Amino acid sequence: VEPDAAWRDEVRRLVDQRDAVLLAHNYQLPEIQDIADFTGDSLALSRIAAESDKSTIVFCGVHFMAETAKILSPGKTVLIPDARAGCSLADSITGADLRAWKAEYPGAVVVSYVNTTAEVKAETDICCTSSNAVDVVASIPADKEVLFCPDQFLGAHVKRVTGRDNIRIWAGECHVHAAINGPELAERASADPDADLFVHPECGCATSALYLAGEGIVPPEKVKILSTGDMVKAAKATQARSVLVATEIGMLHQLRKAAPEIDFRAVNDRASCRYMKMITPAALLRGLRENKDQVHVDPETAARARASVQRMIEIGQ
């Protein structure tokens, strides 16, 4: 299947026929991003899914994202073009792991990143995404202990910004972001001293970016730790001529569209998420034709998970 004009017409025709809204995450293939009704970060897409008046949501992203849409809208049909599109970070903690961790710290408030399964969300007090993790943790009374899972780098970032000592962090990671490392970032940054650095907080190099700023190797105002949606906003606002981007490389497409005059370069150009890239033009067309893969969440789990996801959507509006 070629992503040509015939493909685009057929996809849009089927989206209308199914009374659907087509959502794409910022890491999707460029042709998938371009055909979607909305492209954005996990938080923005969750909000749009929750507010949409369409009866079907077609989620071009990974499974936990489609599952979150289903949790928020149990009465809607939620489709993901390939249900095998998982997430190594979501796989780093199970519901049983979290139950055991909670038993060790009774009374602690559990904050889970949205990159988790419905079962983990059902054991969670408040979910967060990279764009509101700091606000979510800051909303918890200072005397309450916090269990933060599953991403250790995002957890370290939240701990640093909130200055909170009573936060325990699960040792999970995303294999794509963890591999974007400090030495690579330092090398790229010193080769391009005028560039801004846009760094996703899931990156292994997020701490190094702040170290570079702290040591005066990079001017501190050039280092920005951002969710994918906030990167697009920052691209529109910056005066820089070039930007080094530390995240999954699908992000470059939206950044170049937002600010065509800026030279955006990946810190690690091998940082591609194989799960995100399972949503091919052919998979999208097949999914729309055959009304699949349908996302199902056990109603009792969904009901328990909904409260934590709803709090995530409300904080940091």
Ligand code: 13P
């Ligand atoms: P955001 O789009 O919320 O920044 O999430 C990044 C991510 O890794 C999702 O897989």
Ligand code: SF4
């Ligand atoms: Fe999961 Fe990482 Fe892929 Fe995002 S980039 S979907 S966190 S594996």
